[in-house]
Amino acid sequence: MALTKTICFTNNKGGSGKSTTCSNVGAAMAQAGKKVLLVDGDMQLNLSLSFFSEDEVLRMAESDKNLYHAVLRQKDLTDYIVHTAYDNLDLVPSSTLMSSIEYELFPKWQREFILKRCLKNIRESGEYDFILIDAPPTLGGWVMNILCASDFVIVPVEASPWGMFGLANMFDFLQDVKNMVPELSVLGIVVTKADMRKGYFKQTMETLSEMEEIYVFHSFIRVDSAIEWSQDSSAPVVEFKKGSRSAKEYKELAEEVISRASR
Ligand SMILES: Nc1ncnc2c1ncn2[C@@H]1O[C@H](COP(=O)(O)OP(=O)(O)O)[C@@H](O)[C@H]1O
Ligand SMILES: [Mg+2]
Numbered sequence: 001m002a003l004t005k006t007i008c009f010t011n012n013k014g015g016s017g018k019s020t021t022c023s024n025v026g027a028a029m030a031q032a033g034k035k036v037l038l039v040d041g042d043m044q045l046n047l048s049l050s051f052f053s054e055d056e057v058l059r060m061a062e063s064d065k066n067l068y069h070a071v072l073r074q075k076d077l078t079d080y081i082v083h084t085a086y087d088n089l090d091l092v093p094s095s096t097l098m099s100s101i102e103y104e105l106f107p108k109w110q111r112e113f114i115l116k117r118c119l120k121n122i123r124e125s126g127e128y129d130f131i132l133i134d135a136p137p138t139l140g141g142w143v144m145n146i147l148c149a150s151d152f153v154i155v156p157v158e159a160s161p162w163g164m165f166g167l168a169n170m171f172d173f174l175q176d177v178k179n180m181v182p183e184l185s186v187l188g189i190v191v192t193k194a195d196m197r198k199g200y201f202k203q204t205m206e207t208l209s210e211m212e213e214i215y216v217f218h219s220f221i222r223v224d225s226a227i228e229w230s231q232d233s234s235a236p237v238v239e240f241k242k243g244s245r246s247a248k249e250y251k252e253l254a255e256e257v258i259s260r261a262s263r
Pocket of ligand 1: 015016018019020046137192194221225227228231
């Protein structure tokens with residue numbers, strides 16, 4: 001039976017490419033024949049919007065078949081899975097109500113491990129090769145839940161001065177979580193929205209390479225307008241425009257993620 005690997009995408013900085021990377025790595029893994037479950041952990045619904053129209057996403061968000069209701073009632077996520085238009089690729093959609101999830105979970109027993117319990121049956125079934133979780137741009141109790149449910153974390157970082165600012169806080173937080181779940185490991189940092197014409201890109205890579213013990217993925221993602229057009233069409237760029245530069249970069253990244261997570 002396959003061993004399911006759970007990977008989350010976190011960075012408290014908004015706009016760092018978490019949702020774009022989660023959706024495209026997931027879709028590229030599915031194209032490579034891996035069975036993938038995506039979990040939208042953010043009230044902004046961006047991961048859900050990568051695969052479904054606004055109307056469909058809002059309908060799912062307003063129904064009781066989404067992550068918020070599953071977590072609140074501590075239900076098995078199996079019953080909350082929807083199929084995307086692509087083979088091997090399923091999703092648990094989110095809800096705008098996720099904004100209050102921290103408050104709702106506060107009084108619960110072992111509150112950091114609720115999402116992990118919701119995913120237990122799916123993981124044990126071995127049905128999926130990978131579960132990818134998209135996190136919101138925060139560092140609180142809900143992100144703690146996402147990290148405690150994961151084997152690995154990937155940190156997307158935007159190649160910009162403000163993208164780099166606050167990274168130390170992010171890694172301090174990850175260290176706190178690792179004290180609770182020592183099995184959790186940082187799979188690596190992926191640089192996104194890189195603009196090769198800017199000198200700052202080179203500086204970003206140099207600064208990141210000085211961070212000892214943190215792997216920086218060889219594949220990085222350059223700025224590409226095809227990404228925004230794909231999101232406008234509710235599709236990941238690896239499906240929307242297969243020949244685009246960012247589609248190729250995301251396919252390479254997915255291969256690197258698969259090989260690092262399978263070691
Ligand atoms: N490589 C890229 N090229 C151009 N735009 C990008 C790229 N990656 C992400 N974006 C855009 O940047 C914005 C933030 O990306 P997103 O994935 O939503 O970040 P996060 O989930 O960390 O907030 C989105 O509008 C997205 O379309
Ligand atoms: Mg996002």
